[in-house]
Amino acid sequence: MKSRRKFIGQSSMGLLSLFTFPVHALSNATSDFGGLVVNDAEGEKIRIRDGTAIVRIKIAKAQGSQSICFLSESVRPGDGAPVHKHMNEDEFLFFHKGSGIVTLGEKQYEVSEGAVILIPKGVWHGWQNISNGNTEVRFGYSPSGFEGYFREVGSPFDQPFIPKTMEERRAIAKRWGMIYKD
Secondary structure, three states, X not given: OHHHHHHHHHHHHHHHHHHHHHHHHHHHHOOOOOOOOOOOOOOEEEEEOOOOEEEEXXXXXXXXXXXXXXXXXXXXXXXXXXXXXXXOOEEEEEEEEOOEEEEEOOEEEEEOOOOEEEEOOOOOEEEEEOOOOOEEEEEEEEOOOOHHHHHHXXXXXXXXXXXXXXXXXXXXHHHOOEEEOO
């Protein structure tokens, strides 16, 4: 009986260490990152699609954020993101101003100002601005790193825009673990 208690006690401590080790390792791995404050007009500006759409990378892996990246975009009426899925990241989307139609899985939802959408990796999703004016969206990915897709598919704001064909955009997306549905 004594050896059974000793075994259970040692096994419990071993099992407990499996749960505490990853948290301890993660806290040490990110201890140099003290956070960021980024104002509305700040962030790395990238021209995408036809060169008139501007994405601002607010929080990026290069700034030390390993867990998430955060971006913003002002989207004109009728524009948006075609249906696609991410194989490596979860995504979140916040409609700061305006409204839209969101595709999530096989369903479509009409969303308005203040709507928040959580998109697990591997789920088809897309959206379109249905407002009469620009829709302001804020979005991000976890883990961070996917912001690099926008750098590759777009052009820095202060440089001439270099358009990409849909075929080129699909190839770039594939390198970043993103697949377009059609």
